[in-house]
């Protein structure tokens with residue numbers, strides 16, 4: 001329930017994780033007109049600054065609202081049957097080549113109306129919000145016709161109107177080859193370049209364009225055509241790359257100035273260097289790694305050495321990561337990929353925002369939009385250490401307390 005009563009609010013005696021680091025002492029944070037207006041060590045705070053301000057919260061840990069920078073939240077149906085098949089030893093790629101996997105979600109999503117997709121997706125969005133998300137990226141990619149891809153993007157935008165959350169949308173027309181284009185992948189890529197991207201851009205439905213650069217997805221040459229079309233329409237670029245094999249998709253994306261390359265388990269040093277040079281963010285998706293029972297680890301140490309920013313996201317989707325709990329992703333990023341809790345939390349705030357090209361989000365700093373989470377914990381690292389729902393005391397969106405308990 002929204003509980004905002006004044007445009008000037010204070011959080012007192014909070015431990016602050018500012019998106020990059022934990023501040024060393026308890027802080028006082030002032031929010032005015034939807035933005036962070038001041039940030040002081042609590043003992044130095046001058047009460048005159050608080051004139052007319054209501055105390056909105058005291059104690060606990062204050063972080064930026066979480067940014068889930070890679071999700072496939074909009075889809076119909078589910079793939080629990082495939083989960084069982086994989087546990088019996090059938091691989092993700094085998095299921096995909098047999099017409100299941102992404103294409104199974106495509107059949108269900110094509111058959112669903114916008115309202116049905118909203119109804120299916122809202123509980124997933126609500127789960128993300130209950131775990132502290134204030135910005136979520138949502139991809140298309142289960143439509144694979146112009147009309148169905150636009151339908152998914154419209155649903156994504158509508159979700160952002162139904163709930164207090166920022167929704168960033170990404171066109172992922174090149175997610176899989178639809179059956180009607182079997183044997184004609186280049187023709188399908190032409191459809192993506194000549195019709196989907198222009199239509200999504202014209203209707204303002206997409207902020208970015210993504211591709212699945214993989215043996216069961218699209219070749220680097222096909223992805224490059226899509227990047228050229230995206231650039232021509234002024235859209236940002238992202239990649240699902242090096243998830244199951246190393247095709248050089250991340251380096252290609254970096255050459256086109258991609259905001260991020262995501263998954264990257266099979267990324268090599270040349271790819272890391274290309275990303276470092278381009279400032280492309282490495283989006284780590286430990287949920288997909290966990291669910292697929294992957295063993296090839298992303299090159300975390302190389303990413304650190306080259307100074308590539310690392311983000312962490314849920315990849316919430318019906319196949320490889322049916323998980324709508326970003327704080328669990330922080331835990332998995334630490335336990336599976338050996339990120340430090342600080343890196344994991346930064347990966348879900350400041351670095352995730354960078355992966356969306358939103359340098360104004362994911363930070364607690366003066367002037368930034370006041371998207372905040374107040375947690376009932378003592379130290380920020382606890383968010384990555386313990387897996388426990390219900391620790392969120394307040395979620396603040398644009399300076400408004402939109403959830404309080």
Ligand code: NIG
Pocket residue numbers: 072101102105212240243288315317318319320321
């Ligand atoms: O991020 N790798 C490709 N795309 C998704 C999975 C989509 C699906 O299996 O439905 C991913 O893992």
Ligand code: FE
Pocket residue numbers: 070071072240315317
């Ligand atoms: Fe994905």
